Amino acid sequence: TQTGIEAGMKYYLMGVFATGVMLYGMSLIFGGTGTTVLADIGTTVAGNFGDEPVAVLGIVFTLVGFAFKISAVPFQHWAPDTYEGAPTPITAFLSVASKSAGFVAILQLVFIGFLGRSDTIRPLMFVLAVLTMTVGNVIALRQTNIVRLFAYSSVAQAGFILAPLAVVSHDDPGNLGSILSSVVLYLLVYTVVNLGAFAVIIAVSRRTRSGEIASWGGLFTYAPGLAVAMAVFLLALGGIPPMVGWFAKFQLFTAVVGAGTTMAYVMGAVMAVNTVVSLAYYLGIVRTMFMDDAVDGDLTPIRTPVPLVAAVGITAALTILVGFVPGLALDIADGARFALGS
Secondary structure: OHHHHHHHHHHHHHHHHHHHHHHHHHHHHHHHHOOOOHHHHHHHHOOHHHHOHHHHHHHHHHHHHHHHHOOOOOOOOHHHHHHHHOOHHHHHHHHHHHHHHHHHHHHHHHHHHOHHHHHHHHHHHHHHHHHHHHHHHHHHOOOOEHHHHHHHHHHHHHHHHHHHHHHOOOOOHHHHHHHHHHHHHHHHHHHHHHHHHHHHHHHHHHHHOOOEHHHHOOHHHHOHHHHHHHHHHHHHHHOOOOOOHHHHHHHHHHHHHOOOOHHHHHHHHHHHHHHHHHHHHHHHHHHHHHHOOOOOOOOOOOOOOHHHHHHHHHHHHHHHHHHHOHHHHHHHHHHHHHHOOO
């Protein structure tokens, strides 16, 4: 109970601060443009107002506010405590729905409202993306609690999703479509895979009553279906073929490097290094499940409720099957992109 109260207070206080910064940025944008319509803001920002220092400040403050919503560094401190303190189903919701909504808002702002000042967006997103994926992965390496590990994994994944936004440019409209499609595709894949992983965590925690990764030892011997499904999700998050995660990461790399700038190549190198780092803790969980012995020696099978079985089965099937037909995932992402109006 104490952990939950502390987590709730941390989320509330940091949320209030981030919202205040975001609203101040929005007020600066409104004061300079005289409108709250994104398309009209985009037109004004691309004109004379975009050259004003107040426009830069408004753009930065607004995007920083949404950076909290997606738990980007240095606004990620609420994530591990909140994930651990909340009931696991709520944690799954925060990890997927809240983060996806935050990214949808950022995409609308970047591609419709602020694209005329891409020279401001690029360095901001570059710093956020590099710090977020690096800090998230490095700290995740030291976690012994499965929920806290996934919290920092979620932070690192947010950095990957931000990476293509570091190379957006209104002077290169040809690459904008691939950038937006790659981000939407990664969001869709992340949503499915993370939901499946948390469904497994819920099922296993009903048996172990512990969030420690060590308690997952020997899972394959008494719950082989859950162990295999979790391995599928972990490999997908790490970008290992044939799981669909490899294609999503490949599209991100392609969109970033396709910009052809020095910043793009540096970002691509950072993404490659962080992908390798993330495999250390993803594969560490797989090793625990398949190679370690059960901590308590109890090999009684886990009795999983039907809704959890359905959730794990559907998400695992999508993770595997779409990995073999990645074109389908890209078509879905393009449909979602057009639904966003971009």
